[in-house]
Amino acid sequence: MTRLHSDPLSRAAARRTLLTVLGAGVLSSWWPSAETADPTGLDDPVKKDLAMRLVSSAENSSLDWQAQYTYIEDIGDGRGYTAGIIGFCSGTSDMLALVELYTERVPDNPLAPYLPALRAVDGTDSHDGLDPGFPAAWRTAANTSAFRQAQRDERDRGYFDPAVARAKQDGLGTLGQFVYYDAMVMHGPGTDALSFGGIRGRARQGADTPADGGDQTAYLHAFLDARVWAMRQEAAHHDVSRIETAQRVFLEQGNLDLDTPLKWKVYGDGYEIG
Numbered sequence: 001m002t003r004l005h006s007d008p009l010s011r012a013a014a015r016r017t018l019l020t021v022l023g024a025g026v027l028s029s030w031w032p033s034a035e036t037a038d039p040t041g042l043d044d045p046v047k048k049d050l051a052m053r054l055v056s057s058a059e060n061s062s063l064d065w066q067a068q069y070t071y072i073e074d075i076g077d078g079r080g081y082t083a084g085i086i087g088f089c090s091g092t093s094d095m096l097a098l099v100e101l102y103t104e105r106v107p108d109n110p111l112a113p114y115l116p117a118l119r120a121v122d123g124t125d126s127h128d129g130l131d132p133g134f135p136a137a138w139r140t141a142a143n144t145s146a147f148r149q150a151q152r153d154e155r156d157r158g159y160f161d162p163a164v165a166r167a168k169q170d171g172l173g174t175l176g177q178f179v180y181y182d183a184m185v186m187h188g189p190g191t192d193a194l195s196f197g198g199i200r201g202r203a204r205q206g207a208d209t210p211a212d213g214g215d216q217t218a219y220l221h222a223f224l225d226a227r228v229w230a231m232r233q234e235a236a237h238h239d240v241s242r243i244e245t246a247q248r249v250f251l252e253q254g255n256l257d258l259d260t261p262l263k264w265k266v267y268g269d270g271y272e273i274g
Contacts, residue, residue, distance in 0.1 A: 171210030
């Protein structure tokens with residue numbers, strides 16, 4: 001696993017800011033589920049799976065995103081435990097929201113006893129009340145279809161659905177929708193300068209969105225430039241290859257529909273999807 005390549009603190013701050021305002025329970029119902037989404041662009045099941053594989057290449061150095069349901073570890077980034085298919089964190093409220101959703105659906109589950117501890121450690125990197133049994137309980141739960149579905153649903157409500165919806169409102173095609181989603185995953189759906197909202201705002205200072213009459217390619221270059229700037233504000237973001245040797249490559253090829261075959265590199269590792 002190479003979770004250390006993921007954003008450590010800015011995503012944590014962005015997630016925490018949003019969830020402080022909304023509350024963890026509200027986030028799980030704030031955006032519509034994937035089942036009600038318009039199945040075009042990145043919503044298309046084939047394109048969505050492609051997006052998950054692309055993100056997994058950067059987050060996990062693997063194209064097998066479905067192998068990450070059982071993943072859990074503390075990578076020492078100040079967010080406590082990081083786990084699951086999108087890197088839910090015990091210190092940033094999204095793991096709490098996930099376990100609450102799962103417990104609403106399956107009250108008698110291996111993670112339910114840890115809800116008081118998850119509420120207590122939210123906003124910190126503490127393991128108080130979670131050790132030693134929480135990682136094993138997570139892996140046990142992740143072998144059930146119900147918890148896997150909950151992970152997918154919380155991923156969609158917290159990250160995928162709002163990113164794709166915002167991209168469509170901005171007039172972006174499939175590649176642009178993926179660019180927004182990857183930024184949302186790493187930086188969180190906040191509004192500060194280092195979160196998704198701040199990155200989008202910075203990009204719009206340099207180029208108009210297609211919805212505002214701008215050129216899609218020019219705007220996406222501006223967005224990627226803004227994202228590189230944001231990443232370089234954090235020490236853990238010294239490597240911006242997920243932008244420059246992946247997303248920027250697709251954009252420069254004119255692949256606005258994110259059509260296969262795709263070839264890219266992340267952290268020097270090469271990947272290909274035919």
